[in-house]
Amino acid sequence: MSSAATRRSPVCTTSPKSVGDPTGGILDMRAAIAAGTLRGPRLLATGCGITGRDGHPAATVFSGNPWARERFTGEVDSVRQIRDLVHHLADRKVDAIKLLSEGACAHSGGPKYRWRNPAFPDGVELRRLSLDLLRAGIETGHERGLRVTVHTTQQAAAREAIEAGADGLEHGVTVEPLTDHSLIDLMLEHDITYTPTLWIDDAHPDARTNLKKVADAGVRIALGSDTFSGRGLFGANTLEEAELMVAAGLTPTQVLAAGTSGASRQCVRPDLGTVAPGKRADLLVLNADPTADIGNLRDLSMVILNGGLAVDTT
Numbered sequence: 001m002s003s004a005a006t007r008r009s010p011v012c013t014t015s016p017k018s019v020g021d022p023t024g025g026i027l028d029m030r031a032a033i034a035a036g037t038l039r040g041p042r043l044l045a046t047g048c049g050i051t052g053r054d055g056h057p058a059a060t061v062f063s064g065n066p067w068a069r070e071r072f073t074g075e076v077d078s079v080r081q082i083r084d085l086v087h088h089l090a091d092r093k094v095d096a097i098k099l100l101s102e103g104a105c106a107h108s109g110g111p112k113y114r115w116r117n118p119a120f121p122d123g124v125e126l127r128r129l130s131l132d133l134l135r136a137g138i139e140t141g142h143e144r145g146l147r148v149t150v151h152t153t154q155q156a157a158a159r160e161a162i163e164a165g166a167d168g169l170e171h172g173v174t175v176e177p178l179t180d181h182s183l184i185d186l187m188l189e190h191d192i193t194y195t196p197t198l199w200i201d202d203a204h205p206d207a208r209t210n211l212k213k214v215a216d217a218g219v220r221i222a223l224g225s226d227t228f229s230g231r232g233l234f235g236a237n238t239l240e241e242a243e244l245m246v247a248a249g250l251t252p253t254q255v256l257a258a259g260t261s262g263a264s265r266q267c268v269r270p271d272l273g274t275v276a277p278g279k280r281a282d283l284l285v286l287n288a289d290p291t292a293d294i295g296n297l298r299d300l301s302m303v304i305l306n307g308g309l310a311v312d313t314t
Contacts, residue, residue: 023047208248
């Protein structure tokens with residue numbers, strides 16, 4: 001089972017994709033793994049996530065940590081700045097681009113966007129990534145041959161991202177029920193990949209139902225978590241994500257596809273994600289059938305990476 005996951009996860013798959021880690025550090029790690037000086041899975045990376053000036057997560061998660069804010073996020077407030085930053089990342093050979101359209105909460109529609117979280121009971125006033133910057137970031141990424149995914153949580157933001165040319169939605173629609181069926185049609189029309197990240201968003205009562213709706217409609221699904229959130233373990237949360245997706249109503253087979261062929265497609269790695277002649281020999285060998293019970297993903301026998309034995313639990 002070759003795997004390419006889409007959010008900072010997992011150690012148990014062969015090809016995790018890091019989304020929004022410090023550019024220098026994550027690319028140095030990718031290079032060390034590729035050179036064989038550091039043992040690890042094949043690593044794909046976007047570098048820092050790009051957000052509006054004083055946007056999420058710069059002004060929320062990293063508001064009290066200027067060192068991390070500078071490294072984990074790229075804040076922009078002009079078309080020139082976002083184009084320059086995307087070109088800079090592309091020059092450093094990132095594997096994709098990640099934009100953050102909004103915060104991780106519902107917006108009442110008032111004149112000010114306030115991000116609310118139990119850790120910030122008074123809320124944090126945010127500036128969203130404006131539509132002109134969103135379009136410029138996506139266009140520049142595509143000019144450099146890179147797929148661009150966009151962090152959204154509400155229907156309006158998801159529609160805006162798709163109409164601006166995004167290739168995928170990370171989180172998707174989580175903080176409200178997905179009632180706009182034309183939005184699902186738009187996902188299908190634009191061949192969008194939807195990454196639900198239930199591991200972090202399952203607290204929202206509509207997240208599971210929304211995933212089931214888009215999956216039933218035939219929208220492409222990729223499995224990914226949201227690891228940098230102060231809890232959980234790398235790798236383990238990917239297994240939890242798979243179980244949550246089954247609890248949302250997807251079949252184990254659908255979830256396995258989301259974590260393998262679906263994710264490899266979103267990452268534009270046709271050499272990964274399926275077991276077939278000419279593909280990379282990346283395999284998770286299990287002791288029990290995960291199509292019968294997704295929990296059997298935890299019963300690992302060995303990991304084969306590029307045809308070589310990477311992990312052997314026997």
